[in-house]
Amino acid sequence: MSQDPIIALRGVKKRFGALEVLRGIDLTVDQGVSSVVMGGSGSGKSVLIKHIVGLLKPDAGQVWVKGKRVDTLEGDALDEVRLSIGYLFQSGALFDSMSVFENLEFFLERHTRFSKAEREERIMEHLSMVGLPEKRDHRPAELSGGQKKRIALARALVLEPDIILYDEPTTGLDPVSVRSVSELIVRLREDLGVTSVAITHDLLCAEIIADEVHFLFEGRVLASGTLEDVRHAQEPALREFFGST
Amino acid sequence: MALSPVQEFFADFGELCRYMGRFFARFWRRPFEGRELLRQMDEVGSKSFLLTSVTGLAIGVVLAMQSRGTLVRFGAEAVLPSMLALSVIKEIGPVITSLVLAGRLGAGMAAEIGSMRVTEQIDALEVAALKPFHFLIVTRTLACMIMFPILTMWTDSVALIGGYAESYLASGMDYRIFISTAFETIRISDVIVDTGKTSVFGFLVGMVSCYLGFTVRGGTREVGRAAMRAVVGASLLILLTDVVIVRLSIMIFGDVGT
Ligand SMILES: Nc1ncnc2c1ncn2[C@@H]1O[C@H](COP(=O)(O)OP(=O)(O)OP(=O)(O)O)[C@@H](O)[C@H]1O
Ligand SMILES: [Mg+2]
Numbered sequence: 001m002s003q004d005p006i007i008a009l010r011g012v013k014k015r016f017g018a019l020e021v022l023r024g025i026d027l028t029v030d031q032g033v034s035s036v037v038m039g040g041s042g043s044g045k046s047v048l049i050k051h052i053v054g055l056l057k058p059d060a061g062q063v064w065v066k067g068k069r070v071d072t073l074e075g076d077a078l079d080e081v082r083l084s085i086g087y088l089f090q091s092g093a094l095f096d097s098m099s100v101f102e103n104l105e106f107f108l109e110r111h112t113r114f115s116k117a118e119r120e121e122r123i124m125e126h127l128s129m130v131g132l133p134e135k136r137d138h139r140p141a142e143l144s145g146g147q148k149k150r151i152a153l154a155r156a157l158v159l160e161p162d163i164i165l166y167d168e169p170t171t172g173l174d175p176v177s178v179r180s181v182s183e184l185i186v187r188l189r190e191d192l193g194v195t196s197v198a199i200t201h202d203l204l205c206a207e208i209i210a211d212e213v214h215f216l217f218e219g220r221v222l223a224s225g226t227l228e229d230v231r232h233a234q235e236p237a238l239r240e241f242f243g244s245t
Numbered sequence: 246m247a248l249s250p251v252q253e254f255f256a257d258f259g260e261l262c263r264y265m266g267r268f269f270a271r272f273w274r275r276p277f278e279g280r281e282l283l284r285q286m287d288e289v290g291s292k293s294f295l296l297t298s299v300t301g302l303a304i305g306v307v308l309a310m311q312s313r314g315t316l317v318r319f320g321a322e323a324v325l326p327s328m329l330a331l332s333v334i335k336e337i338g339p340v341i342t343s344l345v346l347a348g349r350l351g352a353g354m355a356a357e358i359g360s361m362r363v364t365e366q367i368d369a370l371e372v373a374a375l376k377p378f379h380f381l382i383v384t385r386t387l388a389c390m391i392m393f394p395i396l397t398m399w400t401d402s403v404a405l406i407g408g409y410a411e412s413y414l415a416s417g418m419d420y421r422i423f424i425s426t427a428f429e430t431i432r433i434s435d436v437i438v439d440t441g442k443t444s445v446f447g448f449l450v451g452m453v454s455c456y457l458g459f460t461v462r463g464g465t466r467e468v469g470r471a472a473m474r475a476v477v478g479a480s481l482l483i484l485l486t487d488v489v490i491v492r493l494s495i496m497i498f499g500d501v502g503t
Contacts, residue, residue, distance in 0.1 A: 055368055087372045091364055096366070107375075
């Protein structure tokens, strides 16, 4: 190995009551790689990436991020790792008591020493990146589903983290936005060397962003490789998944 | 593995105590969230101002009307102001205000935090190292601890004004006589202890409501349930704690008139 992977899950198991969601996940992501996780609805994709930020703790196995055991860290030490990770929630999870601008400003206010003007500049730059600068003073409740997703994306990026986890970045977007968001993700990797894990069902998005694909099935990684490899594998579960999309 | 309601109650109570411990371990540490604290105090005050005014007025007028008959029969109408002040300031004002606020604020706080939980907003705070316990729970609980005594003093004042208005209409009592007799028997320690104890009630309302909201699992139905349980739980805790505080304060400061 030339270098240690920046994210590594080793034998991760997770169950909720009687439901075994993850049954031993082994997955590594190297520095600067854009990795995509695919799999049917309810196959545990969101549960998997929540382990990477320590939102869920595994029942067994280890989770490593930048050489630290995230699953055993707590408090300030965990927060330190989290600060280098941007997380786009599947539901957006915008703070609905704040305006769009305040949603982004909150992150900057707490974690940077920026002046008011610098914050404003950074926020407007990120809102423009997702194509919604005119929504700055709107409340999340006044946005459409796809707009919420894009604002949430801007918020996940505003601290310019070096690892980004995207939970379905393009769901609910029209084809034009799918393409522009996917291209944004590629740009982040190329220009800033960001490492990312993206969950997506969207083949167009996966085609644009994926360096490597991991396919989740019955709590394990059934196949890993390039999108082409995984797509044309002979496993029945894969054929069914890609046949139907 | 569903828990019976009794088991659930004790599990919740234990967990609530842990949250209270965490509150005391953390509220004096960074980040202080001063702006959010002010915002929450403003919320508490503006949401409850009218409610506490009406409550106070009703308490004062009703107490005066009901006591007058009895007192007149014993020829003791002159002690009405002092009796009124004693019962309002020592017991009825603090407890009724806190119960009314528990209903007004407890449900709201539990529902707000609960829906932040189910829409992953709390997870989003957590992942961005924004310390949701501080931002959501510490601020709201402190806001209640500060605002409950203030609103109680307001309720007490309105109740006494209401009581005076009733006396004036019923017997044309002069306000100077009313004021001087009202504050004859009340001691400053009574005012401080009995108003101050609402800070404890505020703490209970804040902690119970935020705890129940914070720990919501599932969907919107659970949010509604948390709101309901917040009101019931906070109200019961207020009444039980009041018994303890009254007992203690009698031990320490002695009873009125002794
Ligand atoms: N906190 C939780 N408590 C109990 N069960 C959970 C929890 N989180 C997820 N699950 C269950 O784990 C399973 C996997 O959920 P997950 O959200 O990871 O699916 P997913 O692969 O992201 O699906 P989708 O594509 O629909 O988002 C589901 O059956 C879900 O009900
Ligand atoms: Mg999901």
